[in-house]
Amino acid sequence: xxxxxxxxxxxxxxxxxxxxxxxxxxxxxxxxxxxxxxxxxxxxxxxxxxxxxxxxxxxxxxxxxxxxxxxxxxxxxxxxxxxxxxxxxxxxxxxxxxxxxxxxxxxxxxxxxxxxxxxxxxxxxxxxxxxxxxxxxxxxxxxxxxxxxxxxxxxxxxxxxxxxxxxxxxxxxxxxxxxxxxxxxxxxxxxxxxxxxxxxxxxxxxxxxxxxxxxxxxxxxxxxxxxxxxxxxxxxxxxxxxxxxxxxxxxxxxxxxxxxxxxxxxxxxxxxxxxxxxxxxxxxxxxxxxxxxxxxxxxxxxx
Amino acid sequence: xxxxxxxxxxxxxxxxxxxxxxxxxxxxxxxxxxxxxxxxxxxxxxxxxxxxxxxxxxxxxxxxxxxxxxxxxxxxxxxxxxxxxxxxxxxxxxxxxxxxxxxxxxxxxxxxxxxxxxxxxxxxxxxxxxxxxxxxxxxxxxxxxxxxxxxxxxxxxxxxxxxxxxxxxxxxxxxxxxxxxxxxxxxxxxxxxxxxxxxxxxxxxxxxxxxxxxxxxxxxxxxxxxxxxxxxxxxxxxxxxxxxxxxxxxxxxxxxxxxxxx
Numbered sequence: 001x002x003x004x005x006x007x008x009x010x011x012x013x014x015x016x017x018x019x020x021x022x023x024x025x026x027x028x029x030x031x032x033x034x035x036x037x038x039x040x041x042x043x044x045x046x047x048x049x050x051x052x053x054x055x056x057x058x059x060x061x062x063x064x065x066x067x068x069x070x071x072x073x074x075x076x077x078x079x080x081x082x083x084x085x086x087x088x089x090x091x092x093x094x095x096x097x098x099x100x101x102x103x104x105x106x107x108x109x110x111x112x113x114x115x116x117x118x119x120x121x122x123x124x125x126x127x128x129x130x131x132x133x134x135x136x137x138x139x140x141x142x143x144x145x146x147x148x149x150x151x152x153x154x155x156x157x158x159x160x161x162x163x164x165x166x167x168x169x170x171x172x173x174x175x176x177x178x179x180x181x182x183x184x185x186x187x188x189x190x191x192x193x194x195x196x197x198x199x200x201x202x203x204x205x206x207x208x209x210x211x212x213x214x215x216x217x218x219x220x221x222x223x224x225x226x227x228x229x230x231x232x233x234x235x236x237x238x239x240x241x242x243x244x245x246x247x248x249x250x251x252x253x254x255x256x257x258x259x260x261x262x263x264x265x266x267x268x269x270x271x272x273x274x275x276x277x278x279x280x281x282x283x284x285x286x287x288x289x290x291x292x293x294x295x296x297x298x299x300x301x302x303x
Numbered sequence: 304x305x306x307x308x309x310x311x312x313x314x315x316x317x318x319x320x321x322x323x324x325x326x327x328x329x330x331x332x333x334x335x336x337x338x339x340x341x342x343x344x345x346x347x348x349x350x351x352x353x354x355x356x357x358x359x360x361x362x363x364x365x366x367x368x369x370x371x372x373x374x375x376x377x378x379x380x381x382x383x384x385x386x387x388x389x390x391x392x393x394x395x396x397x398x399x400x401x402x403x404x405x406x407x408x409x410x411x412x413x414x415x416x417x418x419x420x421x422x423x424x425x426x427x428x429x430x431x432x433x434x435x436x437x438x439x440x441x442x443x444x445x446x447x448x449x450x451x452x453x454x455x456x457x458x459x460x461x462x463x464x465x466x467x468x469x470x471x472x473x474x475x476x477x478x479x480x481x482x483x484x485x486x487x488x489x490x491x492x493x494x495x496x497x498x499x500x501x502x503x504x505x506x507x508x509x510x511x512x513x514x515x516x517x518x519x520x521x522x523x524x525x526x527x528x529x530x531x532x533x534x535x536x537x538x539x540x541x542x543x544x545x546x547x548x549x550x551x552x553x554x555x556x557x558x559x560x561x562x563x564x565x
Contacts, residue, residue: 050413053563072415085409086405091315103414142410
């Protein structure tokens, strides 16, 4: 059963289209990674799913409900961490947690206590005296403490140190293992491939691709590096389909290869190869490739 | 009825509300204490005798040495409305548009509360703040009965209700402009301009004849522009002030339900 659906979801601000025609589904218990560069429309999509924004066209459902007209019901069952978390600077973490807990009718605070301990949350000082990372921990606590069915997290680990990032990723995996659904945006591919089952890549407000992490990896380009006995010329390879020259040296060529490797090897064999290293599929390269591919499709955008 | 948002906002405004209210109380006590020095001053009454426009600009019309004239010219026609509007317009513009611009509203907006509930709770916070200022001022004036400032309790309660309602109305105007535009600056700017115009119309209408018909458009006329200190709040004034508040709340509701929150 789909917990989140987007069907032609679009949002315009004046004449500027922030997101356009988004179509995806997220199933129960799934961790869905939403990837894209800054300004691609990640936060806009998340605010549409939270019912904070009103869609200009299309529709979304969350937990089978309309996120705008049933906002209170959706929010009761959802934890939300905003992208640019802003907390009342004079209040302490404890005051904010009390506020949210009372408004949610949360009487059992034992899980909130566990979270505070686990993430070493500073609760007794005004928010304005805390570092960005320590504020973010309060944000994570506010999103998770009522043990919702679904988490919508916008750049959740921004500002967290690596130890806390690990802890957070563990929390996400536990949450999903318990049947919870996670929609998580990030511009950090590494994190998404560690925790997400499926990934969507958004660029300029449109989905470039939606696939499983394994599926993406299968279609991701391999990196092949040749060292030659004599001078090397990248032009030998640049005309081959599915091949992009990533780097060159006087006797060296590094290629990103998508698709069959045989034509590359045939060309290389003709030029006295001294050494060859091949690295497995690289999602970073794939991520960038989607951008370039879209840019090539739309020359007006290429500048 | 939930009150978490009301209580949170009152906590956030606590310092400014305490500061304004303490200042207003102190000022009121001084005005009250000075009354015996001025109640027989003939020169003071000459200031307004011939319908002076300058005196009217400061909210002073009619006799200044009567208890009602003294309180009106020093507190109810000018200083109290000013402080009241600083509190209510400031909060009205900040509580939705301002908090949304800061990003702090997202915490509340993600809670299981309908937008209607959020708006009602914020309106309740506005009402509480206006009542605190109005009632504290009223108590300080009542203390002045000892210094010969004899105002009937009914009249004092009447003007307090009138000024509190006007404060709430202007707060709701700022709130509704904030909900329609999402901009705290626009809400404060437009509401302050409307309040300034209302004040000028209400205070100058008694001495500038061509302005008289316009006074019905001024919420401050319905609040402090008549003789509320000697005859209390009229039914028509109360109805106009309450109806304006209800209409503005409806506009705010319309705007807030359509507002994109960040």
